[in-house]
Amino acid sequence: MANPIIVNGIYKNFGATQALQDISFEVKEAELFGLIGPDGAGKSTLFRILTTLLLADKGNATVNGLDVVKQYKAIRKIAGYMPGRFSLYQDLTVEENLHFFATIFNTTITANYDLIKDIYEQIAPFKKRLAGQLSGGMKQKLALCCALVHKPVVLFLDEPTTGVDPVSRKEFWEMLKGLKGKGIPVLVSTPYMDEAVLCDRVALIQKGALLEIDTPQNIIHRFPQRIWAVRAENMFALLLAIRAFPQTASCYAFGEYLHVTLKAGEADLASLQAYLQQQEHTEMKILPITASIEDCFMALSA
CATH class of the missing domain: 3.40.50.300 (P-loop containing nucleotide triphosphate hydrolases)
Incomplete structure (x- = not known):
């Protein structure tokens, strides 16, 4: 049938x-x-x-x-x-x-x-x-x-x-x-x-x-990039800063974190950390995470 x-x-x-x-x-x-x-x-x-x-x-x-x-x-x-x-x-x-x-x-x-x-x-x-x-x-x-x-x-x-x-x-x-x-x-x-x-x-x-x-x-499983959850005390300033970082591939707000992908993946992570430290962001956390369906949707619709 x-x-x-x-x-x-x-x-x-x-x-x-x-x-x-x-x-x-x-x-x-x-x-x-x-x-x-x-x-x-x-x-x-x-x-x-x-x-x-x-x-x-x-x-x-x-x-x-x-x-x-x-x-x-x-x-x-x-x-x-x-x-x-x-x-x-x-x-x-x-x-x-x-x-x-x-x-x-x-x-x-x-x-x-x-x-x-x-x-x-x-x-x-x-x-x-x-x-x-x-x-x-x-x-x-x-x-x-x-x-x-x-x-x-x-x-x-x-x-x-x-x-x-x-x-x-x-x-x-x-x-x-x-x-x-x-x-x-x-x-x-x-x-x-x-x-x-x-x-x-x-x-x-x-x-x-x-x-x-x-x-x-x-x-x-097919999500193509490494993804990190990032947060700091001032989330809006953090969002603007990461989107201005030249090696950022994507940056979206997801609840209390930003989900971030970088153009060269883990190779750009140290540069991002140094860049954010120079901007004096406080209480900063950067955690590797597994992509969600919403991450996949945002990547496909970009």
């Missing part, structure tokens, strides 16, 4: 803005595939094309072997879709939303309860509460339940954890791992680079173009 999601040469423009350019990839059976990129990279546009809500200007795509243009009605019956914005009925209760979506697909909550059980049990104490009164994390769990209630063969999740607290984000990804064990292929988008490592494979996207497609581990 063909892979459940196949994207081939998709282009999409909005006037003079090129939202997607030559996007091609495949999602395999029971795979958790991540589309990783910042806001405005084209993630939601691609999701709308794959869920038959938007037409591409060029290229083609199939979902479970069905053409997204010619067989859009059939796709809508078998796909689960969770858009980036909470789109359930806020004036209905949790229970009413679930029953409503089950009825649309001519099924019931009990018919596919085994699929949503682990998620539903977390929101069951609030089943009489209006959806609009739920916390961000609970809203996302309800939306996931509604996307799964008809037992879809493919699941599309567009930035499901954006704006959700860290604990709820972690719980949500644990639920996605559980779905993978039930054989449902998942295409998920996120702007959070730390979530990339939770996927089986990822496609890094920036300004409508794919930068790399592989497992997170392989992408990190």
Whole structure:
């Protein structure tokens, strides 16, 4: 059987803005595939094309072997879709939303309860509460339940954890791992680079173009340069100083450190240390580190 999601040469423009350019990839059976990129990279546009809500200007795509243009009605019956914005009925209760979506697909909550059980049990104490009164994390769990209630063969999740607290984000990804064990292929988008490592494979996207497609581990392994974490008392002055250093290849802020690569690698490290000492930076630390997916993304998009 063909892979459940196949994207081939998709282009999409909005006037003079090129939202997607030559996007091609495949999602395999029971795979958790991540589309990783910042806001405005084209993630939601691609999701709308794959869920038959938007037409591409060029290229083609199939979902479970069905053409997204010619067989859009059939796709809508078998796909689960969770858009980036909470789109359930806020004036209905949790229970009413679930029953409503089950009825649309001519099924019931009990018919596919085994699929949503682990998620539903977390929101069951609030089943009489209006959806609009739920916390961000609970809203996302309800939306996931509604996307799964008809037992879809493919699941599309567009930035499901954006704006959700860290604990709820972690719980949500644990639920996605559980779905993978039930054989449902998942295409998920996120702007959070730390979530990339939770996927089986990822496609890094920036300004409508794919930068790399592989497992997170392989992408990190191919990072071409030695990288250091650098900090000092005055971080902004340190950032300006390192970027002005002639042998600096890249320098970006990452939390409480700067991540720095040098043109000649370790051969330039002593020169950098001497240069920073001359500038009288205090409480300075320079540590060798392993590159992260975010480091790889910054290097690929430079």
